Amino acid sequence: MNLPHHKFGDTRPAGETGVWLTSMGLAIGLFMVLALLALIVANGLSVFWPKPVLELHLKPGSASVLRDQTVIGGIVTRTRDRMVPLAEGKAVEREWHLQVGNKDVYGQGFRYVAINDALKTEYPADAMVVERMEYGHAVGRPLSLALPDGRTVAAGDAGFSPALHDALRGVRALRGELRQVEKKAIGRINHAMTQLRLNPDKLASPDGRAEQAELQKRYDVLAADALRIRGELEKGSLSIALFTGEQRAIPLGQIVHFHFPNRMTTPEKVGFFLHGLKGFVADDPREANTEGGIFPAIFGTFVMTLLMSIAVMPFGILAAIYLREYAKQGWFTRSVRISVNNLAGVPSIVFGVFGLGFFVYFTGGTIDQLFFSKSLPTPTFGTGGIIWAALTLALMTVPVVIVSTEEALAAVPRGTREGSLALGASKWQTIYRVVLPAAAPGIMTGLVLAMARGAGEVAPLMLVGVVKLAPSLPIDDLFPFIHLDRKFMHLGFHIYDLGFQSPDSDAARPMVFATTLFLIALVVLLNLGAIVIRERLRRKYATGAF
Amino acid sequence: MTSTLEAPPAEDIVIDVRDISFFYGANKALHHLHMRIPRRQCTAFIGPSGCGKSTFLRCINRMNDLIDGARMEGSLLLDGMELNSPHVDVIALRRRVGMVFQKSNPFPKSIYENVIYGLRIAGVNNRSVLDETVERCLRKAALWEEVKDRLHSSALQLSGGQMQRLCIARSIAVNPEVILMDEPCSALDPRATSRVEDLIAELRQEFTIVIVTHNMQQAARVSDWTAFFYEGKLIEFGATQQLFTKPASQQTQDYITGRFG
Ligand SMILES: Nc1ncnc2c1ncn2[C@@H]1O[C@H](COP(=O)(O)OP(=O)(O)OP(=O)(O)O)[C@@H](O)[C@H]1O
Ligand SMILES: [Mg+2]
Numbered sequence: 001m002n003l004p005h006h007k008f009g010d011t012r013p014a015g016e017t018g019v020w021l022t023s024m025g026l027a028i029g030l031f032m033v034l035a036l037l038a039l040i041v042a043n044g045l046s047v048f049w050p051k052p053v054l055e056l057h058l059k060p061g062s063a064s065v066l067r068d069q070t071v072i073g074g075i076v077t078r079t080r081d082r083m084v085p086l087a088e089g090k091a092v093e094r095e096w097h098l099q100v101g102n103k104d105v106y107g108q109g110f111r112y113v114a115i116n117d118a119l120k121t122e123y124p125a126d127a128m129v130v131e132r133m134e135y136g137h138a139v140g141r142p143l144s145l146a147l148p149d150g151r152t153v154a155a156g157d158a159g160f161s162p163a164l165h166d167a168l169r170g171v172r173a174l175r176g177e178l179r180q181v182e183k184k185a186i187g188r189i190n191h192a193m194t195q196l197r198l199n200p201d202k203l204a205s206p207d208g209r210a211e212q213a214e215l216q217k218r219y220d221v222l223a224a225d226a227l228r229i230r231g232e233l234e235k236g237s238l239s240i241a242l243f244t245g246e247q248r249a250i251p252l253g254q255i256v257h258f259h260f261p262n263r264m265t266t267p268e269k270v271g272f273f274l275h276g277l278k279g280f281v282a283d284d285p286r287e288a289n290t291e292g293g294i295f296p297a298i299f300g301t302f303v304m305t306l307l308m309s310i311a312v313m314p315f316g317i318l319a320a321i322y323l324r325e326y327a328k329q330g331w332f333t334r335s336v337r338i339s340v341n342n343l344a345g346v347p348s349i350v351f352g353v354f355g356l357g358f359f360v361y362f363t364g365g366t367i368d369q370l371f372f373s374k375s376l377p378t379p380t381f382g383t384g385g386i387i388w389a390a391l392t393l394a395l396m397t398v399p400v401v402i403v404s405t406e407e408a409l410a411a412v413p414r415g416t417r418e419g420s421l422a423l424g425a426s427k428w429q430t431i432y433r434v435v436l437p438a439a440a441p442g443i444m445t446g447l448v449l450a451m452a453r454g455a456g457e458v459a460p461l462m463l464v465g466v467v468k469l470a471p472s473l474p475i476d477d478l479f480p481f482i483h484l485d486r487k488f489m490h491l492g493f494h495i496y497d498l499g500f501q502s503p504d505s506d507a508a509r510p511m512v513f514a515t516t517l518f519l520i521a522l523v524v525l526l527n528l529g530a531i532v533i534r535e536r537l538r539r540k541y542a543t544g545a546f
Numbered sequence: 547m548t549s550t551l552e553a554p555p556a557e558d559i560v561i562d563v564r565d566i567s568f569f570y571g572a573n574k575a576l577h578h579l580h581m582r583i584p585r586r587q588c589t590a591f592i593g594p595s596g597c598g599k600s601t602f603l604r605c606i607n608r609m610n611d612l613i614d615g616a617r618m619e620g621s622l623l624l625d626g627m628e629l630n631s632p633h634v635d636v637i638a639l640r641r642r643v644g645m646v647f648q649k650s651n652p653f654p655k656s657i658y659e660n661v662i663y664g665l666r667i668a669g670v671n672n673r674s675v676l677d678e679t680v681e682r683c684l685r686k687a688a689l690w691e692e693v694k695d696r697l698h699s700s701a702l703q704l705s706g707g708q709m710q711r712l713c714i715a716r717s718i719a720v721n722p723e724v725i726l727m728d729e730p731c732s733a734l735d736p737r738a739t740s741r742v743e744d745l746i747a748e749l750r751q752e753f754t755i756v757i758v759t760h761n762m763q764q765a766a767r768v769s770d771w772t773a774f775f776y777e778g779k780l781i782e783f784g785a786t787q788q789l790f791t792k793p794a795s796q797q798t799q800d801y802i803t804g805r806f807g
Contacts, residue, residue: 415651419713422607423664423720424641433667438654540700 037520044517047510048276050261050269051075053127053139054098055243062117066106066244072113073127073243074100074139075261077510080112099506101129101139102242109136110506123262126155128240130250131257133286136507138250140240148235148252164258167236171252178229181222187472189219198374280514289468289498290507294515296470300386300488301522303474305455307390307484308397312450315394316401317443323402324409325431337406344399352460355392360384360464380485384465386474387484392464393457397450404449408442409435437537444534448527455523458492466493468501491519560585560724560754561606566620566630568601568778570613575601577778578620583771585723588746588755590765590786593775594801599758600648602775603726605629606756607643608636625723641668644717648729650709652701652716657684657693660701660712664720679719687715688745707738714745718753725749727757731764743768762802766790774798 055073058064066072078097083090095112103109130138142155145164153163193215202208233253241247257279259272283293327333364381372380381387412435420430436443458466467487474486495515502508561583568576575598583589591599601610608629610616622629629639641664652660659666661680670676680697684690689711693704701712710730717725727746731739746755746768759765765772766786773783774795782789782798793799 413651415647415649416653418609418612418645419647419651419653419716420663420667421612422609422640422645422647423667423716424637425663425667426637429667433663434653434655 040513040516040520043510043513045273045277045514047514048273048280050129050259050264050272051077052123052262053129054096055122055124055127056098056113056118057120058113058117059119062114064111064113064117066100066111069244071243071245072098072100073124074098074111075129077110077506079115082112097506099137099139100243101137102135102248103504104135105242105246105248106244108506109504125263126260127262128258128260130238130240130255131291132250132254133256134254136287136291136504138240138242138248140242140248143239143241143247146237146239146249148232161260164238167252168255168258171233171255174229174232174253178226178233181226181229184477185222186219186226189215189222193219200374281518285469287507288503289494290502290504290511294489294491294494294518296473297489297491297494297515298518298522299473299475300466300470301455301491301519302526304386304390304393304461304488304490305451305526307386308393308454309447309451311391311394312397312401312454313447316398316446316450317405319398320402320405320409321431321436324406325427325435340399340402344403346396347459348396348457349459349463351392351396352463355388355395355460355464356384359388359391364388383485384463384467384487385485386465386488389461389465389488389490392460393454396457396460397454400450400453401443401446404446405439405443408439408446411442412438441534441538444530444537448530448534451526451530452523455526456492456519458490458496461490461493466490468493468497491515491522495519558584558587560625561756562623562626564621564623566602566605566618566622568598568605568610568619569617570601571615575778576605579780581773581780581783583724583754583756585754586750586752587770588750588757588768589771589773590769591756591758591773591775592760592762592765592801593781595760597775598778599775600728603645603728603756603758606724606726607640607645608634609645611636641720642722643724643726644720644722646710646713646717646725646727646730648732650706650713650733652704652709652712654700654702656698657701657704657712658697661715661719663716668720683715683719684712686718686745686748687711688741689715705738707734707741710734710738710742711745714742714749718749722753724754724756727755729758729760732760739764762790774801776801 053073053075055071056064058070058072060070064072075098076096077099080095080097082093082095084093094115096115097110098113099110100106101109124141126141128138128140128142132138142160144155145153145160145167147153147163147167148170153160157163193212196203196208196212196215199208203212234251236252237249238252238255238258239247239249257275264272280293281298282295284295285297286292323333323336327336360383364379364383364385368376368380368382416434416438417430420434421427425433465487467489470487470489472483472486474484474488475482495512498508498512498515559582561581563579563581563583566576566579567574579602591603593599604610605618605622606624606629610618618630620630624639624642628634653663655663658676658680661683662670662676665676665679681690681694684693689708692708693712701709704712710733714725714727714730731742734742743764746757749755750768750770757765757769769786771784772786772789774781774789774793774797776797782793782795784794789798790802793802799805
């Protein structure tokens with residue numbers, strides 16, 4: 001075959017410009033994705049790496065002076081350049097963003113310090129960072145430790161750190177006990193009491209009254225127990241001297257964790273990092289979500305996405321099967337298809353509004369009137385909840401599933417269907433036994449896309465059940481174990497809440513990145529799960545056509 | 547125009563075609579066919595591309611039902627039962643009339659499941675019956691020795707020839723009376739082709755076989771009867787021996803000697 005440009009002696013391989021153009025597109029796309037991931041991973045992980053505590057000696061009278069003290073200390077979290085207007089022109093002043101901690105004393109946990117104001121800086125080996133239940137970190141030098149049993153250990157003693165560790169182990173045990181009593185045991189009694197109160201007939205009967213008295217008695221015992229544990233937690237304290245000179249005694253019960261960042265060895269730092277990471281994943285949030293972990297948000301996102309997938313799969317697949325296999329192809333199916341595709345482009349908040357109006361107010365309200373009328377006016381299903389959030393997102397992602405299922409069905413060769421029909425199979429048998437298995441990997445791809453879209457969505461959730469702090473998880477050990485009516489926490493909303501609604505934006509800032517990292521990780525994990533299932537299916541049928 | 551030479555004796559007829567015409571929408575693809583296909587013999591359909599061989603074959607098991615706007619006229623009797631009627635149970639019909647396609651179309655399932663597909667959809671779940679059927683049908687399709695150690699691996703990993711033999715095994719598993727084969731060897735190499743031909747010779751002891759082929763030698767080798775189609779019309783139908791040596795029609799003569807087509 002003689003191509004025209006060969007005749008004119010042009011020996012360049014065909015499509016070279018195309019290669020450059022397309023590869024440029026790919027390279028730019030890849031670069032942006034990698035840059036995004038690198039930024040989030042670096043920022044997200046650095047939150048957990050211990051940073052040294054800097055002691056600064058400031059110029060007397062300079063703007064950076066804290067409470068008239070020229071010696072201050074804190075953790076440098078980042079550096080920024082600030083334009084300062086001069087008499088003529090402008091100058092650039094470099095500043096440290098310093099986490100001075102001790103919010104209870106200073107009022108603010110963070111401040112900017114002009115580098116030029118520092119006369120001398122050093123990293124004192126005995127600088128101590130104490131993570132507390134409230135008021136963020138305490139930063140200073142240890143003075144002494146008053147143990148719950150009355151002994152005191154001076155900070156200079158060799159036994160200081162081990163003694164503090166021991167004491168904190170006791171505190172942790174007490175805290176666990178307290179949680180067991182307050183959340184679990186008392187929660188269970190409250191649950192039983194509510195059930196009883198919702199049943200006035202039973203409450204009026206002698207049986208009911210006896211039960212109520214019994215519950216009350218058990219409650220009193222537990223409440224006394226909780227009070228005792230709280231008292232235990234008050235005992236003992238750690239005295240520290242702040243860099244600015246004040247002395248403070250921190251009750252041991254307030255301490256979560258402590259470390260001496262300036263004298264940590266690298267293995268110790270790694271240990272600290274891993275411990276911090278683990279705590280972040282496994283703990284409940286504290287202090288308006290700026291401290292502690294994000295476990296409820298991870299769990300909520302996971303359960304919600306799973307519920308959404310369970311809801312979206314059957315509807316999407318059945319709709320696609322009808323459209324592709326049964327419906328007579330014509331203007332009607334064509335317009336349905338166009339509508340479905342357009343549905344995918346509707347802004348997600350619109351689905352949120354629909355979810356609120358239809359699922360929450362109408363469906364939920366009706367369910368409440370039919371089945372939970374006793375607890376009205378307190379709504380059970382007639383308010384935002386994880387089931388309504390999952391259904392709203394399912395509705396939002398159903399077009400994705402329909403479109404990809406239709407494509408997967410269309411990709412099943414005609415011969416395969418005819419082979420089945422020629423053996424005396426009915427249409428449904430053919431779809432069920434031959435077409436669907438062959439299309440399964442393609443359908444899974446649709447689910448992957450739907451899950452990725454659903455797990456990252458925030459806006460509609462804010463209307464149908466997500467909260468910044470949920471008192472309980474959607475799945476727990478109280479009957480009926482899966483509480484579809486409960487409000488839940490969500491990583492995406494958590495990020496929004498930290499980033500825009502937090503009272504302490506300096507403290508929230510690192511948490512934003514760390515939470516984002518985990519949102520991405522969770523989405524990747526869920527998708528990997530679906531992809532693994534898809535590969536299984538694909539290997540099982542060895543079609544490899546998708 | 548339909549010159550039927552040496553029609554098969556009447557008592558052995560399994561499919562009796564009486565004045566069948568077929569339309570794809572407004573397009574008439576078959577013109578008033580008459581043909582009587584004898585039982586437990588092999589009948590070959592030959593003719594140039596587009597002359598309606600596949601269309602006619604697919605009339606016999608009502609596969610054309612799947613095509614929108616297609617319409618059949620006339621009468622087609624299977625053992626005296628009218629097939630061109632809306633009351634025919636096509637599922638039962640297709641169990642009696644199996645089909646092997648030009649492009650082998652194994653299901654994305656294991657070899658085992660492929661063979662017993664027809665039984666499964668008929669509700670047979672007895673393990674020993676299924677096992678026995680798999681071995682019997684694969685042996686009959688001359689595939690048993692090659693796949694007996696991997697019955698539960700995917701059928702899509704087989705070679706083209708093996709797949710086609712699997713499709714044959716699959717169609718005989720439901721014990722049909724008639725097997726329709728639409729160019730079963732067109733995608734196969736000579737070795738695989740000769741295996742399938744041997745298989746057809748074997749199968750026609752037991753089943754009625756109708757085969758479409760473009761290969762004159764193949765038609766001459768495997769069939770007892772041959773029908774020559776041209777532009778939707780049956781030009782000549784007779785004993786294979788006769789048709790290939792002394793064709794009655796000039797068109798047949800020209801076609802089998804390769805002078806047109
Ligand atoms: N699904 C269809 N819709 C409309 N017309 C069709 C359809 N299938 C076949 N035809 C037409 O019917 C005529 C006969 O086709 P058919 O497939 O029966 O030919 P054939 O003899 O099997 O040819 P080949 O040897 O190439 O397979 C052709 O003109 C073809 O264009
Ligand atoms: Mg054909």
